[in-house]
Amino acid sequence: MxxxxxxxxxxxxxxxxxxxxxxxxxxxxxxxxxxxxFVPFNPLFISKPSLIAAGLVDLIGSGDLFHDLAVSAVPFFIGLAAAVIVGVPLGIVMGWRPRVGYALDPLMTVFYASPLVALAPLLVIFFGVGVSGKAVIVFVLAVFPFIFNAHAGVRAVDQLLINVVRSLGGGEWDLYRMVIFPSVLPYIVASSRIAVGRALIAVLVGEFFAASEGIGYAISRFGDIFALDRMFGCILVVMVIAVVLTEGIRWAERAAFPWRTRQ
Amino acid sequence: MAETQTLDARVAALGGADAAPHRSLWRRIEPAAWGAGSFLVLLLVWQFVPYFVPLKPGTRLFFTVPSRVAATLWQMIVSGSLWAPLGVSATAFAIGLAIAIVVGLPLGILIGRSSLLNAMFDPFITAFNATPRLVFLPLLMLWLGIGLWSKVAIVFIGALFPLLINTYEGVRNGDKLLINVVRSFGAKEWDIARLVVVPNALPFIVVGLRLAIGRAVLGVVVSEFFGSQEGLGVVMVRAASGFQVDVVFAGLIVFAGLSLLMTGLVKLVEDRMTRWRPEHVNAP
Amino acid sequence: MRQATPVAGRCGLGDHDRRLQGEIRRTQENRIVRMAGYIEGRNVSLTFRPPNRAPLRALGGFDIAVEEGEFLSIVGPSGCGKSTFLNVVLGLTKPDSGEVLMHGKPIGGPGSDRAMVFQEFGLLPWRTVQHNIELGLELKKVPAEKRRATAERLVVLVGLAGFEQHYPHELSGGMKQRVGLARALATDPDVLLMDEPFAALDAQTRDLMQAELLRIWREARKTVLFVTHQIDEAIYLSDRVVVMSKRPGRAKKVFAIDLPRPREYEMRVTPEFNDLKLEIWNTLKDEIVA
Missing domain, CATH: 1.20.5 (Single alpha-helices involved in coiled-coils or other helix-helix interfaces)
Structure with missing residues (x-):
């Protein structure tokens, strides 16, 4: 050894x-x-890393980048929070009360399968182009992953573990504390990874439509004025944020629920 | 004590749906009945809201009822105003998805079998998969113009990664034991791929295909909202700005219907192909 | 050169035991003299080097000689490299040093003169029983009618007639292993390698399958190299039993099982059987790291 x-x-x-x-x-x-x-460089068509870096330095120096990111972040987090608050309890009830599950499951499946982003134009017009319009789009897109995973998490609760805890003298609260929450929580964290991706789409959709600030607006405006270095810069920033968020959640999953490692 | 008993019953009901072989008719159709019932209730409530809730004139502009949506959809179908935009959208969808399949499957198998390619492609796959494809739309419109090909590109990027990643996962998941079994009978790399790796990865690939279809539909809708002059998405945006809410919902129903139809077809193919699987093992 | 078999009777044994061991040694020596060396492992060593983990010495100078037509079992503690050795004989793994010869020729890779029965069955889940049995023949490019005829014959031999079109998930563990056995026999190999083939079965099924295996062995007349961690099973089935040391695995001692054949279940409760069992257990127990 x-x-x-x-x-x-x-x-x-x-x-x-x-x-x-x-x-x-x-x-x-x-x-x-x-x-x-080796090939001719056309700045109206493509950019290159050195120019993108310079453009990014500019955007950071002037504070525009952080301003746009902050503007986009507000509806992003509000919508996500609302999605958690509504989606998780709904999913748990659907899992715990079979009839509620029977009743809502097909409905939710249809909603989840339909491209709800198609409602975005309507929502933007109804709720306005500001924070509320974007937050509603975020909510509509992000709520379903939470519902589905909370539902699946409750259904995956192991009957054997419930019997074990009960045989050791555990009461209702102990069951929740020792079996049900720990088995549902990983599902919810996993769903937040999916929801974050959808929420990012939602913010971009909202800002592409009609906005005067925000990172999505910045990308589309830099495209319109052929400022490709800044446009690429902003795209890279969105990519980095997306990777950091999803991989961060993945990392947190591994750290918080080491017993669920798939390997 | 009573409390724990109800808990018992609830827990039993969780897994109970597929347990008892001798179930009464009602027990068997109960889930479907509840599902259909909730649909019906939702539609009825929606239909009769205007009779019970006084709507402000401003809100009424944005409001519609199911019967009006159905009538509009029917009108669009018979008058033919649905078909031309739908054809445009379907073309972009089909081309983009086809390219994604042609590129994604072989690439996924390659990356799954080679740890070097896997390590080198991984950062790019992670980045592109995490990023909403939408951020590339302004760039793609600049490169490919407003029209078919920028839509195809968005559909392609959206559909490629679920296919690629699932194929790759399926290939990596290849059962070591089974690979050893066929090798012990003298199989070469090609036989291993044919006999073990591909059949084993098939359920993963099908799941990838289902995801890809969803994302492809999403890609069509979104790219038509911003970067196009024809297509069903364009019809919907125009209708929204003209307060023709029925048309927006009709379009949504068409897209949702297509999405469900396609994934349903895939599911059908999947069921036929995977007759060998025990019933309760589901694809991941 | 082949190393001498480790000397028996070191530890405190009763008179009876010593006499028994003397007999065992004599038989062994007789066999060594007339041994053709059908399968010979000479000083086989192998170290696994998994990425991101410490290397693992699985075999450290393992010697073995198997006679043609012999049923030889290898028993040893978990992780002593018994299965690794089978993989070497099968040609899936190459040793770092030493060599394994068959008919005096080194083993270069998998070949149709050897076939393995795997512990976890290793049936392709998307193939029916019949097509699983045909796997090896298919890879040898045997025509379809001939494959089918072979499969039909073997299905009967292993007692699975009527289940040809079933998928593996529709079979019990014992039936799955019957398919595994039929598949291994289909290519008509000279040597059957069996890697704890009954370990995944329940005790009664295991007993039944052991008797079945003896029947099939009598009919098919193969050389069998059988890995197990069950002493009973090894004695009941084998002509000789090799006890391996703990990792890195070496041959610690070889026991000849001179019990009459055909063997019946009752044989397992005879004093001779139990003496052997105790003997082997005493050799094995020092190697087990609990």
Whole structure:
């Protein structure tokens, strides 16, 4: 046993995947930058990493970027919070009370399957182009993942564990505390990952439609005025935010629920 | 004690739906009855809201009832005003989805079988999958113009990643034991792919296809809202700004119907293909 | 060169035991003299090097010699490398050092002269019983009618007539392993490798399958290399039993099982059987790390 403990894999072997991935990303940007040494560069059609970086520095320096992000963040978080507050209890009730589940499940499936984003024009006109309109779109798109996963989480509660806790003298509250919440919670966190993605779409849709500020508005306006360096910059910022949010939740899932590792 | 007993009953009901072999007729149709009932109630309530709730004139502009939506939809179908825009939308959907399948499946298998490609592609797949495809729309409109191809591109990007990722997961999930079994009978890499990897990945791929269809429909709708001059999405936006709420809902129903129809078809194919699976094992 | 078999009778044994062991040694020596060396493992060592984890020495100088037509069992503690050795014989894994010979020739890869029965059955879930049995023949490009004829014959041999068109998930564990056995026999190999084939079955099914295996072995006349962690099973089935040390695995001791064949279930309660069982247990128990 001792001999096995001492032998450690090399640094390169341990971090092979991360190193290769990082290398690929650097390679991609380097190739992007270098390709214009060979093909003519048309700033009205494409940008390159050096210009994008400069554009981003500008946007950060002037404070425009943070202003737009802050404007977009408000409806994003309001809509998400509303989706959690409505979706989770609804899903739990649907799972716990079979008849409620029977009644609402087909309805929810149809809503979830339909491209509800198609209602966006209506919602924008009805609720206005400000925070409330965007927040409602966010809510409409993000609420269904919470409903479905909370529902699935309750249904996945293990009868055996309930019997175990009860046989050890646990009461109703102990069941909730020791079995039901821990088994539903991972589902809800997992659904927040999906919901975040949909909420981002919602914010962008709302801001593409009609807005005077916000990150979605910035992207579409920079496109209109052919400021491609800034447009690419903003797109990259959205990509980074999206990755950080979804991967962050994934990381939190692994950290908070280590017993659920799929590998 | 009474409390725990009701809890018992509730817990039993959770898993009970598929347990008892001798169920009465009512027990068997109960879920469907509740589902249909709730639909009916929703429609009725919606229909009769105007009779009970006084609507302000401003709100009434945005309000419609199911009967009016149905009438409008019917009108659009018989007058033919639905078909031309729907055809435009369907074309973009079909081309984009087809390219996504042609690119996504082989790439997914390749990345699933090679850890080097996997490591190098991973950051890009993660980034593009997490990002709403919509942010590329202004760029794509700039590159491809307003019209068919920018829509196709959005549909393609949206549908590609669920297909790619699910194929890849399915291939990676390839049962080590089964691979060893066929290798022990002298199978080469091609036989392994044919006999184990692909059949094993098929349920994953089908799930990917279902997701891809949903995203493709979404892609069509959204790109038509902003970057197009024809198509069903365009009809809906115009109707919204003209306060023709019935038309917006009619369009939504058409899109939802198509989405459900397509995923239903995939499900049908899936059921036929996976007769070998035990009933209670569902694709992830 | 082949190393000498480890000497028996080191620890405190009763007179009876010592006499028994003496007999075992004699038989062994006799066999070594006339041994053709049908399958020979010489000083086989193998270390696994999983990424991101410490390397694992599975085999450390394992020696073995199997006779043609012999039923030989390998018993050992969990993780001692018994299954690894079978994979080496099968040709799926290459040893770091040492060699495994069959007919005096080194094993280069999988071949149709060997076939494995796997512990977890390893049936392709999307294939019916018949098509699972045909798998090896299909890969050997045997024509369809011939494959079907072979499958039909084997289905009867393993007692699964009528289940040809069933999918694996519709079968019980014992039936699945019958399919696994039929599949291994389909390519008509000289050697059957069996990797704890009955470990996933319940006790009664296991007893039944052991008797079935002996019947099929009598009919098919194969050399069998059988890995198990059940001493009873090893004695009941085998001509000889090799006890392995804990990881990295070596052959610790070889026992000849000179019990008459055909063997009946009652044989398991005879004093001879129990003496052997105790003997093997005493050899094995020091190697078990609980």
């Amino acid at each position: 001792a001999e096995q403990a001492i032998v450690r894999p090399t640094f390169a072997a341990r971090y092979r995947k991360i190193l290769l991935g990082g290398f690929a990303v650097i390679l991609f940007f380097a190739a992007w930058q270098a390709i214009f040494l």
